Amino acid sequence: MMAFHMIAGGPRPVAPFSHAVEAEGFVFVTGQMPDTPEAPGVLPEGIEAQTRAVMANLRTVLNGLELDLEHVVMARIYLTRFKQDYAAMNAVWSSFFPAGRLPARTCVGVTGLAYDALIEIDLVASRPG
Incomplete structure (x- = not known):
């Protein structure tokens, strides 16, 4: 069974998708952008601020499903x-997870993202149970 989730107060979608889809104990969170629900399309300056903003949006979606980054x-x-941005992004990324508890990860360079963002991140979480 699958559940399709839109989180009240969550980030405004830039395309037709759900914030997350849940299937067989896993939660697949759509890639988030570095804007805020209050200012869609307005991005903070620089990779550090954009990485923090993306992580905040991901946490909003996870929290709306009673999950958090530890999942x-x-x-x-x-x-x-x-x-240009890989090292600085890694420094910010690492601050969100305890040492020895980093999720598996892929990081790729792309030619463009919505809103001309510098970063987008999607996640897979596991529901405890």
């Missing part, structure tokens, strides 16, 4: 300026 098992990170 994340896999992440995919997309960067438009890979060489």
Whole structure:
């Protein structure tokens, strides 16, 4: 059985999708952008601020499903300026997880993202049970 979730007060979708889809104990969270529900399409400056904003949006979706970052098992990170932003993004990313408890991850460089964002991140979480 699958459940399709839209989180009240969550980030405004930039395309037709659910914030998350749940199937067989896993929660697949759609890639989030670095804008806020209060200011869709308005992005903070720089990779550090954009990474924090994306993480805040991901937490909003997870929290709306009674989950948090400790439930994340896999992440995919997309960067438009890979060489320039990779190290700084990693420093911010690492601050959200305890040492020794980092999710599996893929990080790739891409040619463009919605709103001309520098970063987008999607997640897979595991529901405890």
